[in-house]
Amino acid sequence: MIRSVTDPVQRREFARRIAGKPYFAAVLGTRCALFGPHPASGWRFYLLPGEAVLALRGGTATLCGRLPEGEAGAEAREELEGFLRFLAVERLVAEAPPDLPGWAADSPLLLRELPRGRTLPLPPAPPPELRLDLHPPMQPVSRLVFPQDRAEQEQFYSQACTALAHGFGVCRTLWAGERPVCTVGCYEQSGGEAYLSAGVTAPDWRGRGLASWLIVGLADDLAAARTVRFACAPALGPFYDRLGFAEAGALLQFTRK
Structure with a gap:
C-alpha cells in the first residue's frame, strides 16, 4: 500500500529509508524535512511497499529504494503504475530500474x-x-x-x-x-x-x-x-x-x- 507521509513518525521512516544513499539522502531528505509538513508547497512524499519511497512535484516523480520481490512486488508495481498515471506523472527519476510497464529509459544523469x-x-x-x-x-x-x-x-x-x-x-x-x-x-x-x-x-x-x-x-x-x-x-x-x-x-x- 502507498502511504502518504503526513506525520513526524512517517517522516523519520522516510529519512531512514534514504539514509546514506547518494543524492537521495541529501535532496529528498531536505525536501521532506522542509516541505513535508506543508502540503501547500506542492511537494508530496510517500512510503511504498518494501523499502522504497517516492517524492512528487508537478509531473516529475523521484523513486528511491526497491519494491518487494515476487507476487507482492508485482502487486506493488501495478499499484505504483496506476498511481503515477492517475497523477499524470510523465518523468521518473530512480535509483534503480523500476520495472514499470509503459515507461522508456531516457539518458541518465551522471x-x-x-x-x-x-x-x-x-x-x-x-x-x-x-x-x-x-x-x-x-x-x-x-x-x-x-x-x-x-x-x-x-x-x-x-x-x-x-x-x-x-x-x-x-x-x-x-x-x-x-x-x-x-x-x-x-x-x-x-x-x-x-x-x-x-x-x-x-x-x-x-x-x-x-x-x-x-x-x-x-x-x-x-x-x-x-x-x-x-x-x-x-x-x-x-x-x-x-x-x-x-x-x-x-x-x-x-x-x-
Missing part, C-alpha cells in the same frame, strides 16, 4: 563527487571587475537561473530561500556591477552529503572559467564537513572530470511512452 576531507586545485580567479557575493539576494539569482520561466523562478526562489533560512546550504554569486553573471549553490544537505545545484553562467560571460572557479571553491569549502555531490548531463561529464570530480554513479531517468 553523479560526480568530491569526498569529504579532499580539495581540488582552484582554477584561475575571475576578472577583478567581478564581485563575489557570499549572501546574494535570491530574486536576481532566480532570474539568472531561470531567465525565461517566471513559474520556475518563483519556485526556485521559494525553495532556495526556505533552505537557506533553515541552514541547509549556501549560495555564491559573481556580480558584474548590479547584475549577477554566475552562481552556484547548495540547497540540500544530509549529515554526510552536500548537494550542489543551480550552477549557471550568463550567456555573455560563458567560456571565461567563472563556473569552474565558483564550483570548485564552494565544493572545497563544503568538503571539509561532507562529501559533495551533484548531477550533470552526460555531455558535461568530461568537464567535471577535468576539474577533478570523481564518478559516483548515475541517476536513472524514465519518460512515459
Whole structure:
C-alpha cells in the first residue's frame, strides 16, 4: 500500500529509508524535512511497499529504494503504475530500474563527487571587475537561473530561500556591477552529503572559467564537513572530470511512452 507521509513518525521512516544513499539522502531528505509538513508547497512524499519511497512535484516523480520481490512486488508495481498515471506523472527519476510497464529509459544523469576531507586545485580567479557575493539576494539569482520561466523562478526562489533560512546550504554569486553573471549553490544537505545545484553562467560571460572557479571553491569549502555531490548531463561529464570530480554513479531517468 502507498502511504502518504503526513506525520513526524512517517517522516523519520522516510529519512531512514534514504539514509546514506547518494543524492537521495541529501535532496529528498531536505525536501521532506522542509516541505513535508506543508502540503501547500506542492511537494508530496510517500512510503511504498518494501523499502522504497517516492517524492512528487508537478509531473516529475523521484523513486528511491526497491519494491518487494515476487507476487507482492508485482502487486506493488501495478499499484505504483496506476498511481503515477492517475497523477499524470510523465518523468521518473530512480535509483534503480523500476520495472514499470509503459515507461522508456531516457539518458541518465551522471553523479560526480568530491569526498569529504579532499580539495581540488582552484582554477584561475575571475576578472577583478567581478564581485563575489557570499549572501546574494535570491530574486536576481532566480532570474539568472531561470531567465525565461517566471513559474520556475518563483519556485526556485521559494525553495532556495526556505533552505537557506533553515541552514541547509549556501549560495555564491559573481556580480558584474548590479547584475549577477554566475552562481552556484547548495540547497540540500544530509549529515554526510552536500548537494550542489543551480550552477549557471550568463550567456555573455560563458567560456571565461567563472563556473569552474565558483564550483570548485564552494565544493572545497563544503568538503571539509561532507562529501559533495551533484548531477550533470552526460555531455558535461568530461568537464567535471577535468576539474577533478570523481564518478559516483548515475541517476536513472524514465519518460512515459
